[in-house]
Amino acid sequence: MTRPDIVPEHIRKLSPYVPGRSIEEAMEELGLPGAVKLASNENCLGTSPKAIEAMRKALDAGMARYADANATKLKGAIALRWEIRPECIACGNGSSEFILVLAHALLGPGLNAVMSRPSFTLYAKNALAAGAEAREVPLDAGHGHDVKAILSMCDSRTRLVFVDNPLNPTGAFLSRGQVNDLEKALPERALLVLDEAYADFSRERLPDMKELVGRGRTAVLRTFSKLYGLAGIRAAWMAAPQEIAEAVNRARQPFNMNSLAQAGALAALDDIGHVRRTEKTVWDSLDWLAEALGALGLKTFPTQANFLMADSGPFSADELAGELFRKGLIIRSLSSFGFRDKIRITAGLPEENAALVDGIRELLAKNTRSAPGV
Ligand SMILES: Cc1ncc(COP(=O)(O)O)c(C=O)c1O
Structure with missing residues (x-):
């Protein structure tokens, strides 16, 4: 005997939370020795x-x-x-x-x-x-x-x-x-x-x-x-x-x-040292990212958080996030937030930011299209 569905409709209609993809997922799927994750607004310096x-x-x-x-x-x-x-x-x-x-x-x-x-x-x-x-x-x-x-x-x-x-x-x-x-x-x-x-x-x-x-x-x-x-x-x-x-x-x-x-x-x-190091690292990182992405022609938006939103250039946000993922660089496409041409990048360590910007530069160099919708 099958039991009648006891889950109310307002619960059935909910979508499960979609977290950012993990470093382990990227390494396993791509066979890479490591990956850079700048997708979930975590602390790039790690735990206090x-x-x-x-x-x-x-x-x-x-x-x-x-x-x-x-x-x-x-x-x-x-x-x-x-x-x-x-x-x-x-x-x-x-x-x-x-x-x-x-x-x-x-x-x-x-x-x-x-x-x-x-x-x-x-x-x-x-x-x-x-x-x-x-x-x-x-x-x-x-x-x-x-x-x-x-x-x-x-x-x-x-x-x-x-x-x-x-x-x-x-x-x-x-x-x-x-x-x-x-x-x-x-x-x-x-x-x-x-x-x-x-x-x-x-x-x-x-x-x-x-x-x-x-x-x-x-x-x-x-x-x-x-x-x-x-x-x-x-x-x-x-x-x-x-x-x-x-x-x-x-x-x-x-x-x-x-x-x-x-x-x-x-x-x-009480770990004031870690707090101060984190603040400085995040602020330096955001300033650097805004400048480096701007130099690549990608507009960034003012932020007071530990992440920034940027245009995805000639790619859709999903395309850019997907291509970067294949390089072991995890960022967040904002298409699920309703922005099909925007990405979100968490402030990273200098070497992580540099790897991301290099990855985006390579994709832009290979690309011959103009911006989506143009
Ligand atoms: C605006 C906002 N509030 C709350 C949270 C969740 O924080 P917590 O890890 O404390 O549940 C997040 C996580 O990304 C967030 O972006």
Whole structure:
């Protein structure tokens, strides 16, 4: 007897998340001894050495016990650093977890969430998974969040407004004033979820987290995946009005942040040397890439993140990413984000950037076509 399909339609309609292709995949598929991955906005300098040491120590102590369910030490350190009360902080298994739990806790049928399109794909997906409506708003002409258009899509049934600042995949940035204006004009029952996954790399002044949280309208998401090089261990935190932090703490899994992640994140916060080296490497890398790609005739776009968006020249984005992959150079085509002629490149080490630019130069030299659509 076949069982009737019990998966509801709104779940059946979801597409699985498509991650960037891995170095191992490229090596195996192409038989290459190595590959360069500049596709997932990870830290090109790797994990904070202090975090590695702390995680080794934690591992040596054994993993038989459950983790601290409240990540007390990490929460205390974050509270001290950002001057936010621990009651307003939640720690978790990557900022992806907060996006999921916020949607799970605050959305449902008849309610909606508003987000830009393109922006981080998990916002719309988790709103839909919660049975709510995902209202996607096109970017403005500068490839940034269109604050007016976002506000025009909000109504009394809007509970979450997701804004990644800087914006993935374009690198565009909303100023402190723009964030404040957006927050002020939101409907009373809507919470602004300001996803600051890349804010650490911004060269502009950030919105003041303490003020935002204090005003009671905004939850700020921060991750250890980028600046601290801990994407593989899954660690993040959220600062939010107390009732929102409490709602997330009620709705989340009890041991959502494992012991290794807690130890690694706590040590990484204190590894100022690694943070400073990362910032300098990323900023130098982005400046170098913008200049080198510009010299090849590929336009790049201003960025406040650890990646940049560039035109794919005479190729479609998929063609360029595909050809580069065959050379063991992994970048991201933005066609799935709706940009068929744009790619996203993560800031890499000097030798990685040089290999990528050499690869693009070779492809351009072999190519006789003009730009797509020309
Ligand atoms: C805007 C944005 N938010 C959140 C995430 C996910 O971060 P985490 O690794 O903490 O889940 C990403 C990952 O690429 C991202 O681009």
